[in-house]
Amino acid sequence: MKEYYDVVHIVYIHSENCYGTVEKMGAYASVVKYSINGQEYEELLENEDFTIVDEIVHQHVEESD
DSSP states (O other): OEEEEEEEEEEEETTTTEEEEEEEOOSSEEEEEEEETTEEEEEEEEGGGEEEEEEEEEEEEEOOO
C-alpha cells in the first residue's frame, strides 16, 4: 500500500485583494494562481506579497498487488 498527501495552500493576495492557490512554493517567491473577473492569472509573487490563510490536505492511498 502506498500512501501520500497533496497539500493545497490557500492564500490572500494583498495587492489584488483576492484569494488564490500556491502552485509552486519557493523560499523567497512562489507561483500563485488566482482569478479576477473570470480572468485567470498565474504569477510569480514574492512571499511577502501574500498570506497563507488555510491549507487543504488530500490523502491518497494506492493499493499494490
